[in-house]
Amino acid sequence: MSDNRYINVTQKEKDDLCDGINFQNTLEQLQILDQRNQSPSLKRHRTNGSEYQYDDDRDHVNNDNESNYQQQKNSKYKRGNNYSRTDQSLTTNSRTYTNSNSNMTKKRFAQQQGNTTSNINDLNNKQHVNHKNPFQISNQALNYAASTHLHPIKLECEPTMKDQRTAAKLIQQFFKYIEKDFYQQNITQQKPIGFEQWWIDKEGNIQGITKVIDLYVFLCNPQRYPKEINNFKITPHPPKHLPPQRSVILKWIKNSISCNELKEELEIKFKSIYSIRDIIGTINTRNRHVRIDFQDETEYNTILNSGYVPIYGQLIECDEFLPAPKLLICSKCNTPGHAKKACQISQIDLCRRCGKDRNDKENHSSCEIKCHHCGGAHTSTDYSCPFIQKYRRELVLELRNRPDLLPAEAQLFLPTECRENGKEQKY
The missing domain is CATH 3.30.70.330 (RRM (RNA recognition motif) domain)
Incomplete structure (x- = not known):
């Protein structure tokens, strides 16, 4: 059975039909109509189809910046239970953007982003300039504040110790005495034990420092000390707190x-x-x-x-328990921030109570208490002193900017007067 529709069609029309010329012309006409309806400016429009059923026919759009567009669908939108893609047209619900020059938008976004970054940096620089630190926080003070400090282990000797060599032999015999018991209680410890530093104080007793936590805790128990070594009676004075x-x-x-x-x-x-x-x-x-x-x-x-x-x-x-940052206070001038060896503030040793020369003939154990920093009724190294508190606050701020000084996984407790609004008390 033949199709009568092509009886009166010329040979040229038949060739164009086979080559799809008519179909191409139709597509070109549709594109021309679309271009006439489009605007060169950036616009958004909805297509006709929809795969959602709406309770509220509005989208909440955050479009403060064209480059950072975010669409937030209302939580009331629900997908229909009888939804089937085969029943819908090829068009889907979306936000469609058309722009005659997308490169200009990208350039505009890059300029805006660069300007924003520059403004933030300028603001940070202004804040840094406005915050003038009245104290010179030295690296020595920062390292001292970030490290853990353990009180010395004191061994009272009777008779008093006067000779350095005799003290060295006593310390050597002391660690030989406790060595076996220590390794039995601390199986993981394999390094030799001893003090990092030790000295003879003014009273003729021996004081030593160790940074090994297990050894320090072991020496805090007075029952583990010998009563006598090399004809010296030993009386331990353990610290009040453990690390x-x-x-x-x-x-x-x-x-x-x-x-x-x-x-x-x-x-x-x-x-x-x-x-x-x-x-x-x-x-x-x-x-x-x-x-x-x-x-x-x-x-x-x-x-x-x-x-x-x-x-x-x-x-x-x-x-x-988190320790607060420690203050390095000079024992010569009673000023925070440096040690006695690096002191350039005072030529004499100042009394913490009255601020006068403590090597004069006066009795500075009962002198008048008057801070030589602020004039208050407290010692010059008291943490209640406004001068000490200001230095402590500046030290904490500087320490927060130098996290590289803190040991791995270390935390510090920030005192109340040193915290920023809304900040945590741990650092």
Whole structure:
């Protein structure tokens, strides 16, 4: 059966039909119509089709910057359960952008981004210029504030120690005496033990410093000392606190619970409690924070990982103890920021109480207390001194800008007067 539609069609029309000329002409006409309807400026329009059912026929658009366009669909939009792509037309719901010159938009965005970055840098520079630091924070002060400082281990000797060689032999015999017991309790320790530094003080006793936490904790127990070495009677004077690596804080302990009652309650489960002390700056009319030191590292990790500890049936929050940045204060001029050897402020040793020469004939253990920094009724090295507080605040700000000075995974406690608004108390 033949098709009668092509009986009256010429041969040329048949060739054009086979070559698709008519179809191409139709497409060109449609493109011309589309170009006439489009505007050279950047516009947005919706297409006709939709794959969503709308409860509210509006989109919330954040279009403050053309280059950073974000579309936020209303949470009321729901996809229909009877939706099928085969039932819809080829057009879909979208935001369509047309621009006669997209390169100009990219250039405009790059210029805006560059201007924004420049403005931010200028603002930061202005803030840095406006904040004038009245103190010269030295690298020595920064290193001292960032490092952990342990109190010296004091060995009282009877008779008093006068000779350096005799003291060296005594220290050598002392570490030989405790060596076996120390390695049995600290299996992971394989390095030799000893003081990094030691000296004979003015009273004829020996004082030593170690940075090894396990050795320091071991020496804090007076029962591990020999009573006599080389005809010298040894009396240890352990420090009041263990290192921060063995200290925790119990928060919001009621004032009605004393430290002795707290210790009795905790010693039911923890046997290696070294000391329990109130943190003075946290005491108010109702409660306070308490610092607890543990000799056993396992018990320290247990209570810290639990996060809470029961006290008389109430769960008390537990957190790690973080030391505040230490101040390097000159023992010659009582000014923070440098050591005695680098002091260029005073030619004489100043008394912390009255500010006069402490090597004169006066008795400076009972002299008038008057700060020579601000004139207040406190010693010149007291942390309540406004001069010391200002220096401490500037030191913390400088330390925050130098995180490279802090050891790996180290944290510091920021005092209240040194915190910025909205900032955390840990750093």
